[in-house]
Amino acid sequence: MERKKAYLLFSGGLDSVIAAKLLKRLGFDVVGVHVTSPLFEKEVEKVKELADRIGIDLKVVEAGEDYLEMLKNPVYGYGKNLNPCIDCKAYMLRKLKEVAEEGALLATGEVLGQRPMSQKKDAFNAIEKLSGLKRWVLRPLSGKLLPPTVYEEKGVVKREELLDLKGRSRKRYPEILKALGLDEVELPTPAGGCLLTEPSFAKKVKDLMDHDELNWENVKLLKIGRHFRVNGCKLIVGRNREENRKIRELAEESDYLITVPNIPSPTALLRCKKEPSDEVLKKAGGIVARYSDAKKEKEVKVAVYRGGKLLTELTVQPIFNLKEFSITG
Ligand code: SF4
Known part of the structure; x- marks a missing residue:
């Protein structure tokens, strides 16, 4: 049977x-x-x-x-x-x-x-x-x-x-x-488990839905790094070597990668819908500098890359008050 x-x-x-x-x-x-x-x-x-x-x-x-x-x-x-x-x-x-x-x-x-x-x-x-x-x-x-x-x-x-x-x-x-x-x-x-039930992850998904395209590649990015919104651009700052590597791996040609050269520093990804102004790049750089080993310096030089090439170097001040930028609160 x-x-x-x-x-x-x-x-x-x-x-x-x-x-x-x-x-x-x-x-x-x-x-x-x-x-x-x-x-x-x-x-x-x-x-x-x-x-x-x-x-x-x-x-x-x-x-x-x-x-x-x-x-x-x-x-x-x-x-x-x-x-x-x-x-x-x-x-x-x-x-x-x-x-x-x-x-x-x-x-x-x-x-x-x-x-x-x-x-x-x-x-x-x-x-x-x-x-x-x-x-x-x-x-x-x-x-x-x-x-x-x-x-x-x-x-x-x-x-x-x-x-x-x-x-x-x-x-x-x-x-x-x-x-x-x-x-x-x-x-x-x-x-x-289900990340949608976690309050801080849910905030990141909501932010993604409000500002960018909700697709699986973008969702994967939500699982790494600290997440900020800088004048409409999304900034993701790696928290360790593995996340820095993943950020470089998931970055698209149009994304900006920001780091503090020659000093232990996170790698950060900046994604904007239109070309970011110097002010946006400086703010993003200031956030990256705050998480680098140069955070106690008054001024820090950050490097901005795009498409694998150095785009510019900027002098920024580390930013410590992140409330207005943080997506997860
Ligand atoms: S949305 Fe609800 S049902 Fe679906 S995986 Fe998450 S907790 Fe489970």
């Missing part, structure tokens, strides 16, 4: 592991679908190791530019910071559907009431409606508490085989894990 197939959103968290094992126990061949992006990244190697350990296949799917389109204007708005959880979950379900084989069961490891914004009954409804998958998503961890899905109606799964987990408590997890033949301590735990 042909085995049934289930495609499961697989974050690598414990709930998705339990969902995978439960579906396997119900006779499904499980394919975990791990959606990743620079905004919500887990250690993919560890996610793969975890999938191997519990005996499921894994597909890793990169969120596309369409994710960023959604992020600009989510139908259900944002959570506490810039996290559009309902639209984000709907996006992930659409990706799940895209990679799933025709006729396969679709599932997630969500638990009713575990998260305030996206895991209430009405949120589940909204997510399904937005993804075009109304009643086509099985949530086996809380299935007994939720309205029947199409799979139950068709007899593909039975209500009594599902769990009735609710809320944030993990009191019942050891017993459930044991029943599924799992030992939490032995499972790899992939690190990582």
